[in-house]
Amino acid sequence: MAEESILTDDFLRELMNVGEVDILVGVRTYNDEKTIGQVVQALRSGLLQFFPRQRAVIINADGGSRDATQDLVRAASISDLHHVANLQTLRTLHCISTQYPGGQASGNAFYSILAAADLLHPSMIAVISGHSTQIEPEWMARLLQPICRDNFDLVSPVYRRHKFDGLLVRNLVYPMGHALYSQFVKEPRPSEFALSGALATHFLGLDIWSQEAGRTGAGMLLPIAAITGGFKPAQIFLGSRERVQHSESGLVPAMRQTVGTLFWSMEKNFPVWSGAASLPPIPTIGGEPQITLEPLRINRKRLFEMFRTGVAELEPVLQSILRPSTLSELQRLAAIPEEQFRFEDNLWARAVYEFAVAYHKAVINRDHIIQALAPLYRGKTFTFLIENRDSSAEKVESNVERLCLTFERLKPYLLELWDGVK
């Protein structure tokens, strides 16, 4: 992705008018007219309340909205021509908007924001989703103060979530990421986060933007780049997160963006993760995330069926990915009745690592590899739901921790396979 292609002349002119800033807030939108007004008002209030003296800009990277999203962002500007009643400000606050090319991919939006940051030299950058309806002005302080006050480079959020929310992260991305890099963020693909100017410059300079992983998984690559680049990450508690109902058809795209990106990143970062020293846990500021336990209806039976069908139907594919012993264990598992079914952590971690190695060696089309992992993930999810049906929050956490340890314990297995011959 060439820089010229994303910075239109009009956008460049607007950036020239903004000039150097201390804080850049990037807002990703696509047809968000219902929520963007509230989001931008909260951002503006937060900036004026907590950073009244800093030079700030709100930049909207829009994926091609056909509604009033962009106009609503621009209307939030404060200048000597745009007065806001009952609002005292020292400075001009520019709110500008640009449409980036290449569709709605979040990576393109992020790239636009980082490209703008590269020109405006902010020391702090916050990235917010245009449909973050739970946003409060205090989020500006929570996201940015760890950077300006405590010199963190990445501020990743953690939320109060339902125990059955974010299962892909709990069962795969977080445990594997943690095993690889010895520390990882709890929300590896957040809607809102903040980073330092130094990390932004580093991240923009990575050779990822012309590739699919950069376009679809930039949010996921950021914490990895922070950890592998020796930057200081922190997590910040941002309150509750509404549970989003994911459709079954959304699982594979989500896996491409998370698991696919994680596997992809292992290529470049092999020298780091293969010898990763033990790093301290990432500090969480402002309270620990809590798990909520309200009853929730999930169709477990369907998950189990999809696992069984997947293992059966994808056997030829799985043969090219998994070791025979692993595949036969999975097939044995697929044959036992639902009430006796239990996808052990050990088998799960081994299978995931074998998928990662297959991805590395591109034994078949990489996209097919990710797709083939989906039924296995469903099986693991089924076990997670059964195991934690009546668990307390602490128990859920300890189960996730146990899975992390399993992934960590099996890391030599991953290393052994990585350069070996299948």
Added chain:
Amino acid sequence: MALSEDALWYKDAIIYQVHVRTFYDSNGDGIGDFRGLAQRLDYLQELGINTLWLMPFFPSPLRDDGYDIADYRAVHSSYGNLDDFRNFLRVAHERGIRVIMEMVLNHSSDQHPWFQESRSSRENPRRDWYVWSDTDTRYRGARIIFLDTELSNWAWDPVSKQYYWHRFFSHQPDLNYDNPAVREEMWNIMRFWLEMGVDGFRLDAVPYLVERENTNCENLPETHTVIRDFRARLDHEFPGRMFLAEANQWPADLRPYLDAAEFHMAFHFPLMPRMFMGLKLEDRKPITEILQQTPAIPEACQWCLFLRNHDELTLEMVTDMERDYMYDEFARDKSMRLNLGIRRRLAPLLDNDRRRMELMNGMLMSLPGTPIIYYGDEIGMGDNVNLGDRNGVRTPMQWDGGWNGGFSSADPEALYSPLMLNPVYGFQAVNVASQKRFDHSLLSWMKRIIKVRRSTAVFGRGSIEFLYPANHRILAYLRGSASETILVVNNLSSAAQAVALDLKAYKGNILVELFGRNIFPRIGDMPYLLTLGPYQFYWFRLRKI
């Protein structure tokens, strides 16, 4: 050089503010005097100013730098006598320089014979010349101005055993303007000086002349009545003379004073701190906003603009948020703060940055109003925050690098104030003689900008129209009259800036830069693109050829 006959001369004035005591000592007693000031008029003429504003020079115990007057009809013996003053006035007028003097209407010194008589007994005929009370609870709505020194606006007089009213220091009792005899006497005093030839008065502390219960005792209708009475007499007996109001108020509150029946001119107090703020924030917003809030004034009236003066940089007319910002940015050292302000000179406030001094002076000279230069700021003199009160910005004028900086032949210990001695601002580093040697010194530059400013009447009399380019670091405006238009573009930023100006209403005009007279491209259909270096500014004349 003859004085202009124009009754609106004050609109074209470039005022130089000076205290006689600080400028030049002719008799070697360590204190500046009128003979010394007269000897230095050549310098002021060369600088290009055409009006002098003299701070109080009356007999006084000098507990408030002369604003505590003990005799309104004489000259303090340290500065000379009435004949010296008359001679100085004559010489100034011969050089085309008008003279405005200070008139402290609101209060006298407690050493003034009027007050001595007034306090001598409750039956004294002058008792009612001041404001007396049995309690100190009247006029509770009035704020205390000198917060750092005064706890109340009332002071107990042990002689006559009553409280007297004072809006400023307790040794400055307020005169009672409800008493017709006081009003008559104050006019007679002004007439005394006007007959001598002074060209106008800066009337000190105007809003506080009259007190009324259940008000804040500022800007009362009765105060306006007093002023109108004085103005009517001035116009009748001395046409062409001028009143300048010192009223530290918001523009809307000040507007009633700027009226054909009251004041010719008034200081624009709220603009000054916002110029500093705009520069520090690198954002024009504070400046344009206060000017947007500034009401239109009658044709015959004028704002007086200044960057620094003999007082602290007052922060009364800013919000709490703005005041905190100003303190943090310009007076981190608490010893620099006084009352609600900052007691510093221009050069130290701007970190002795020549580019910023030029830009601030450029705005001072091009925004609507009559500019005032505080003595010494034209050479970048520093301040001494170790001296008490506001004395740190009232040190002797630095003429050369020799004995006492060329100010006085007295022993240094005998000077009314220590000289600036530090390596940055001391008289050996900053002085008139050394700056006269170079065409590119600050002094030479000040002469040039004054000359350019005086080359056109549009800055003093023209309209203003702000341009609002999207680049907020650029403050751009058009000053216009029937015969000419000047475009002013200021870069408030420490970095180079590009700006696109919407000048399509002036399509076809050529821009002629006023300092170098170089021609810039003709204005076309597209936005007019300019680039400006850090803190750079341009003045362009628009020419349709």
